[in-house]
Amino acid sequence: MSTPNEGDSHISRTLFRWQRRIPPKLRYVAIVAIYLILWAILDKVSLAFETTPEIQIWYPPSALDFVLVLVFGVRYAPALLLNTFVHQYVVTHRDLDLIALLIFDLVTTIGYAGASALLLLKLQINPRLRQLRDVVCFNLVAVLIAPLFVAWLQVLNFASSGIIPWSKLVMYTLHYWAGDATGIAMLAPFLLISLRKLPWVWSHKEQQPPATEGKLRLPTWREVPELLGEGVALAAGILTGYGAPRGTNLDYTYFAFLPVIWSALRHGFERAATTVLLMNVGVALLVIAKFGSSNLLVLQFGLMAISLMGLLVGAIATDQMHTEKALRDSNKQLTHNAFHDGLTGLANxxxxxxxxxxxxxxxxxxxxxxxxxxxxxxxxxxxxxxxxxxxxxxxxxxxxxxxxxxxxxxxxxxxxxxxxxxxxxxxxxxxxxxxxxxxxxxxxxxxxxxxxxxxxxxxxxxxxxxxxxxxxxxxxxxxxxxxxxxxxxxxxxxxxxxxxNPSMHDRAVLRLQLETDLRLAIERQEFLIHYQPMVSLSSGKIIGFESLLRWQHPERGLLFPGEFISVAEEAGLMSLIDEWVMRQACHQIQQWQEQIKRFPPLSISVNVCNKHFTQPNLVPQISKILQQTSLDACCLKLEITENVIMENHRSATATLSQLKALGIRLVIDDFGTGYSSLSRLHRFPIDELKIDRSFVSNINANEKNLEITEIIVMLGKKLGLDVTAEGIETKEQLAQLKQMKCAYGQGRFFSQPLSGEAAKALIVANPQW
Structure with missing residues (x-):
């Protein structure tokens, strides 16, 4: 009994042999006939999206011209001479000047067949578009250069024949170029990739029956949620980008980029080609009824840009995937055998x-x-x-x-x-x-x-x-x-x-002394809390503070957390220190609320370490602190790193839900530096994300940091979460975050961490940034 792959290969070999037996002339005629039938169908579909005579949002029949020549060879180029007559006398029945029609036909054939010949013979691309170089050459020649050349000559021809006025020469050229370019980009790569699954179609290029590259299959049940999610994201991007109401200066078309780029990066070129096709069809169906001809050029070039970007990013992602896989496969077994222990699998x-x-x-x-x-x-x-x-x-x-x-x-x-x-x-x-x-x-x-x-x-x-x-x-x-x-x-x-090293041993002794000092620090009241203001970026006013721990060591002076937290965690003291910080911070903010009336009341943020968060008595402990300090629970924010809840995700949900039930606001601190799973993140009852300062402080110096910050802000909005950017140090950073519609911010631009008295004076001053 054969496996599915063996059966698929058997079918491929059978079709290969069958095709080889067909007389060449008969095979040529059959392929041309199929091409013209499909061309006429696509031409008819394109007419449904025609805004003015001979101008469509996109024109996918041009993609068939390239597919025909690239797949079956340059000898099929004469077939392109027939498609204009099919358009004129079979599909539209429009009365055009015969000379103009013949010139139009000749220009299209020379342009697209010549571009295909250039790709095959001179640039020698693989029409299956397996490599990044193939995709780049195809986009440059087939999507950009050839359609522009053909569009320019076509419009000159129509203007000379009086079909269009000379005054609209440039406008029609741009329309024709964008329509053909988008049509080719949206359909040709999809068809060329799909034909990989039918290797017998390429029988004219091989002397032996080709192997099947991949079997057409339905998605597995594990893939269905992801496919549905990407489909929803694509639909949302299309609806937001092209269906949202527009004001005089409003344009949301860039939203369509996001799902296309995500799909390309996540899955590579094959999925990118499919996504580009679906995106173009979806946009056209959405806007054709109401977009109108006034914005047609904007629509065409937007679709062309998104299509090209999606294909290029997908090709780059696939190229990287192939490179990484080749390196892994070539070195894995050899390296393992030569450099690993046979019993344990460890390095030797x-x-x-x-x-x-x-x-x-x-x-x-x-x-x-x-x-x-x-x-x-x-x-x-x-x-x-x-x-x-x-x-x-x-x-x-x-x-x-x-x-x-x-x-x-x-x-x-x-x-x-x-x-x-x-x-x-x-x-x-x-x-x-x-x-x-x-x-x-x-x-x-x-x-x-x-x-x-x-x-x-x-x-x-x-x-x-x-x-x-x-x-x-x-x-x-x-x-x-x-x-x-x-x-x-x-x-x-x-x-x-x-x-x-004896000196290192001495340092270990000092560390032990530091641990001893820590055990006495709470009793001696050596810890301090400094407060850094948190600001609403929309109003510019203080809305709360973050409590920051300091240690006034009797001999070493003021110590910051980085100098003793690791020792405290190792010694099992962090839960006691966290409890002390929370009690003092809640008491302080409650006093300020009584002394200085603000609406809404000021909030206080307190960090919770990993070990403290996993303590079974955490929720009763915090509830008791709130009761003792008379602080309203909604004024307390608990900041927890994403790694803490992801590493303890089974128990974290229950703990977070109990804290949420008390009315406490929950914040993921240093977001972007851990390994959050988005599929789990939205299940936790989180209220706020804090963007790590490493992204914000370098937002102007590194484009990736800017993009990550924008993505986190957008993610927060999508999940209904407030977003706070920490580490704001300059006016430029503040302006960019305001432009992103980030809700809150904190950093040295507003204020250094302050003592309790200085923080109270700042509240009274009520500054506005």
Missing amino acids: RSLFMEHLERAVEYGKRDRDFQFAVLFVDLDRFKLINDSLGHLLGDKLLIAIVGRLQACVRPTDIIARFGGDEFTILLENLSDVSDTIRVADRIQTELSLPFNLSGQEVFITASIGIALSATGYNQAEDLMRDADIAMYRAKLAGKARYEIF
């Missing part, structure tokens, strides 16, 4: 040393680039292996690898260096504490029992750490020091880590 010694050498060389060029090597040696593994057997010993190694991978980032490199030895390369470290946290996590994970076929096994590890800050010129030297540190850990009692 060779691959690890290659990564380490690269890190060392990079560290020589960039002194700020920090990395570390952890040498992990299992304690008593030989005893376990000898007692339980090598089979269970291998299972234990595989289980240990799983726990090691859970302790590091995906970008970190873990290698099996020997029988029971593992090495880990940690790159892009901000501080030695990052390395220590990894070592602590490894010790904690390995201290838990392993269950191997019903046998419970306990094991520990000694870890040696070598830090790049020590200064290394050779990767081998760094590995030597990590190995020495590991043996020192074993000599000190095993199940521990040792840092080779």
